[in-house]
Amino acid sequence: MKTHLRRFRFERGELSQQQLAEMVSVSRQTIVSIERGDYSPSVRLALLLSEKLGTTVEQLFILEEKDHA
Amino acid sequence: MRKWDPIFWGATCIFVSAIVLFAVTQNQLWLFLLTGSYLLRPTLASLGVARRLVDERQMSIQYRSGNIAFTVVIITCIIFAVVLAMKGDSGWEFFGMVVALGIAARAFSNVILIGNYRESATRIILAVGALMALFASFHLGEGFSVGSLAEMVPGLAVVGIGFLAKRYPRSIGIVVFVTTAALSFVILRKGFTVGQITTALLVSVPLASAGVGLISGDRGETVPRQKETSP
DSSP states (O other): EEEEEEHHHHHHTTTTTHHHHHTTTHHHHHHHHHHHHHHOHHHHHHHHHHHHSSHHHHEEEOOOOOOOO | OOOOSSHHHHHHHHHHHHHHHHHHOOGGGGOOOOHHHHHHHHHHHTTTSSSSSSHHHHHHHHHHHHHHHHHHHHHHHHHHHHHHHTTOOTTTHHHHHHHHHHHHHHHHHHHHHHHOOHHHHHHHHHHHHHHHHHHHHHHGGGGOOHOOOOOOOOHHHHHHHHHTTSSSSSHHHHHHHHHHHHHHHHHHTTTTOOOHHHHHHHHHHHHHHHHHHHHOOOOOSSSSOOOOOOO
16 A cells, blocks of 8 residues: 655645654554555544545555555 | 553553562562563553553554464463373373463453354354363373273364354254253362362353354344254
8 A cells, every 4th residue: 555644744834753643643653654654554543644634545545556456 | 652641650550569579578479460561551452441542553563462472372381281291290281271261261352352253152162172172182192092082072072063053053052051061060070179170160161151152143143044954
């Protein structure tokens, strides 16, 4: 799964990973893992992130070819 | 990242208590309390008591590491049990109880969390039967005889009941209750010792729970249950 979290984080007033983590009540490491593609967030967290970044889940997370297998 | 939340302070209290009690009594057994401080957060989160205080990725990691740790503990207990049994030391039964307790606790958790009572019940019955047969087979090491072979029969019969439970859940649910009562009677007939009572509990509690699961059906079952068919 591809994510544009990092790009949206910067577009939303240069938010730091720590600031975003606190906004959605998770650890900074979780934001790092999501941005690196190591962790797929739950539906709840994905919705929270998109809400805080003023976008939609579909714009924030994109399925890749390998995810369809 | 350090979390200064109630769980942190609870774990700190347990940690300090362990050290103080050890210092005062000079009994190393108090140091086992340290595991409590380490396991407090994942345990509370797993029980659903403190979900808000645990990050979802950390929880996912805790589940995975917990599963690995569980497997390691069970395999270690089985190895110790086999080594002691081969030496003729009856202490292997203690490790056998730990294995049974661990498997039973895991099975119970599955039943409650998944809500798939019938499938879980079938697995519990198969696991209990397999373990009964496995532990009975240890007596074969003392010399092969019809008597020692016969001790495996109840376990294998329970496994057979487990397979039938998939096809006739409600009928087998009643059979499981009768079997549980019979097994408890047979086990306790050998004497009301701590070992026998523990064995009876380890066999009867999971089986009785499986019986309840088979009869009650699955949670959230919306389609009408099909009438059981004969083979």
